[in-house]
Amino acid sequence: MSQRFRTSRRALMAAAATAALTLALAACGTGTGSGSGSDKHAGHGSTPSSSAPGHDMASMPGMEPASSGNGLAAAKDGYRMTSTAATLPAGEASTYRFTITGPDGKPVTGFAVDQTKRMHFYAVRSDLTGLQHLHPTMAGNGTWSAPLAALRPGTWRLYTSFTPDSGSGKGKGLVLSRTVTVPGMAMTTALPKASGTTTADGYTVAVKGDLMAGMAHQLTATVTKDGKPVTDLQPYLDTYAHLTAFHQGDLAFAHLHPESKADGGHGGPALTFHAEFAQSGNWRLFLQFQTGGTLHTAALTLHVG
Incomplete structure (x- = not known):
């Protein structure tokens, strides 16, 4: 060869x-x-369903991956929100029980007071409807009980907002959350279009602010009734209004802090907040204010650029 x-x-x-x-x-x-x-995640920006076969662990209620920020994680900085409840009944009041454990794995029982409460608890459906803002009670062993009003079928995300009073997280505000399923036929409600005004119980709320993701801005909410400025707002949680927001799609959480505390029952008509949104897109805002001993909740959709 x-x-x-x-x-x-x-x-x-x-x-x-x-x-x-x-x-x-x-x-x-x-x-x-x-x-x-x-x-x-189950129910984030999608039609809730009580029967969805083939989901992996990350899609199951209460089994979110350990991501940080925006209140979408069950654990952060060594603190964890734990609960044995993966479902809650539909159409009737129920109690959701949970515990916050610290870096040592033990239940935390010491919490600092924030806006007159040691624990703020929020429940919102995956389509951003049905908000409940509660203040649960804690047993001596660190178990919290949140009394929920009747829930509609679908997927709900439950948030806890708190500040540890000792340990490595002392003085640091944290927001942790888990999801639960409410069985039944889940009908999705479309998110209302972005608008700077809304009405609630006869009151009109107008919101203004040049909002950009990742930047702090001032947001102003003005309350009127029958075309006249409202000046009799009463203190609620140490301020004249409480404002929370949830991002369309992933339900990221934002708490907008009031820039002044309440001083007597003569608040309004203008309320200012320190607003900072981590993400662009549509956010559903819930403004809570009190008049004549009655709490009102006004909801509107704002677009953040």
Whole structure:
């Protein structure tokens, strides 16, 4: 066999081996890519369902991945919100029990007072309806009980907002959350379009602010009734209004802090807040204020650029 023939034969064999290796690597890459991407939490921006087979653990109520920020994680900085409840009944009042454990794994029982309360608790449905803002009570062993009004079927996210009074998290405000399923036929309500005004119980609330994601801005809410300025707002949680917001799609949480405390029952008509939204898009705002001993909740959709 000539030297020239042997050289040509070796070149052909090398080319064939390279081609085979390229095909194998392409096949492996295709298989890996099909399983990548972000997990979607149950009920976040989708139609809630009480029967959705094939979900992985990250999609099951109460089993969120340990991401930080925006109140979407059950654990942060060593603190964890724990509960044995994965479902709650539909159409009737119920009690949701949970515990906050610290970095040592033990239940936390020392909490600082924030806006007159040691624990703020929020429940909101995945379509941003049905908000409940509660102040649960704590037993001696660190178990909190939140008395919920009747819930509609679907997926609900439950948030806890608190500040530890000792330990490594002393003085640091934290927001942790979990999800629960309310069984039954879940009908989704479309999010109202972005608007700077809304009405509640005969009151009109107008909100103004040049809002940009990741930047702090001043947001002003003005309350009127029958076209006249409202000046008899009463203190509620040490201020004339309490404002929370939830991001459409993932239900990220934002608490807008009032810039002044209440001083007597003569608040309004203008209320100012320190507003900072981490993400752009539509946010559902819930403004709570009190007049004549009655608490009012006004909701509107704002777009953040």
